Amino acid sequence: MRDELAMIAVQGPEARDKVLSLVHADDRDAVSGLGKFASTDARSTTGARLFVARTGYTGEDGFEVALPEADAVAFWDALLAAGVAPAGLAARDTLRLEAGLPLYGQDMDESVTPYEAGLGWTVSLDEGRDFIGRAALEAQRARGDARQVVGLVMDEKGVLRHGQRVLAASGEGVVLSGTFSPTVGKSIAFARIPAGEPGEVRVDIRGREVPVRVVAHPFVRDGQPRAGI
Numbered sequence: 001m002r003d004e005l006a007m008i009a010v011q012g013p014e015a016r017d018k019v020l021s022l023v024h025a026d027d028r029d030a031v032s033g034l035g036k037f038a039s040t041d042a043r044s045t046t047g048a049r050l051f052v053a054r055t056g057y058t059g060e061d062g063f064e065v066a067l068p069e070a071d072a073v074a075f076w077d078a079l080l081a082a083g084v085a086p087a088g089l090a091a092r093d094t095l096r097l098e099a100g101l102p103l104y105g106q107d108m109d110e111s112v113t114p115y116e117a118g119l120g121w122t123v124s125l126d127e128g129r130d131f132i133g134r135a136a137l138e139a140q141r142a143r144g145d146a147r148q149v150v151g152l153v154m155d156e157k158g159v160l161r162h163g164q165r166v167l168a169a170s171g172e173g174v175v176l177s178g179t180f181s182p183t184v185g186k187s188i189a190f191a192r193i194p195a196g197e198p199g200e201v202r203v204d205i206r207g208r209e210v211p212v213r214v215v216a217h218p219f220v221r222d223g224q225p226r227a228g229i
Contacts, residue, residue: 006072008065010084011095013223015062016054018082022046022075031063046074058092059099059220094179097188100151100218106162107149107176107190113140116192118149147173150198151217152189153229156210160189160203167209169199184225190217 010019016032023031027042031052034040039053048071053064067075080086093103102108108117115123115137123137140146152175154160160178173193181188189212193201202209215229 004069005066006069008067008072008076008079009056009058009062009092010065010079011056011058011060011062013060015060015084018079018084019052019063019065021082022078023050023052034063036061044071044075044078046071046078048075050075057101058095059101059218060095060223093177094181097177097179097190098181098183098218098220102149102190103177112192113137113146115140115146116148118190144195146195147192148195149176149190149192150201151215151219152178152191152201152203152212153184153215153219154187154189154203154210154212158187158205158210160187160205160212165204166191166193167202167204168193169201170194170196175203181219183220183223184229186229188219 020028020032022045024043024045027040030040031042034052034054036054039051039055042050042052044050044067048067051066053066054061055064056062065075096103102117102119108119113136114120125134125138152160152166159180160175162175162177164175164178166173166175171194173191176190176192178187178189180186198214201212201214203212216226219226219229
């Protein structure tokens with residue numbers, strides 16, 4: 001926690017150009033040339049020292065800008081003047097779900113292994129590479145009893161919400177994150193269900209079992225719904 005710093009995330013199709021317009025001319029090339037997940041120091045046209053990273057939690061391109069808390073309001077006002085529109089956490093949460101990005105504390109926590117969070121691709125079990133928890137992960141993979149995260153789309157009217165019961169051929173699970181997707185035009189969700197073929201899946205919404213489809217996620221790529229969704 002750094003109380004002396006603030007961070008502003010600028011995301012979307014025009015985000016990079018908007019931020020670059022507020023970067024000092026001497027630093028503009030360095031910021032413009034950042035690859036994804038790279039970062040650099042820079043100065044703003046408002047006189048603030050910036051730490052600019054080409055990162056974000058929305059699935060859109062853009063920058064996350066860290067700067068001294070005392071300079072945050074002036075930089076925020078400059079962004080507004082440049083045509084950047086503010087958006088709240090609910091909009092961010094919808095975008096990150098569309099982009100297939102999990103949220104700690106809701107989609108995963110310390111009781112969930114990477115295999116059960118859909119993050120098995122982050123685990124390297126190369127020979128000779130030891131780490132805390134490796135034995136438990138190897139044992140779980142060998143048993144094949146890990147739960148799995150699946151993407152759901154509901155074609156009927158209504159909204160999928162956290163905590164709703166999921167009924168699948170492989171067993172009973174739960175909706176982790178769910179919302180109405182403006183891009184898809186339907187309700188989407190992550191759900192954790194027992195490993196195995198899910199078969200026909202239903203979600204219990206106020207006592208009514210509503211059919212849903214299991215789909216690959218992310219649900220949205222480059223601002224467009226994924227094929228088949």
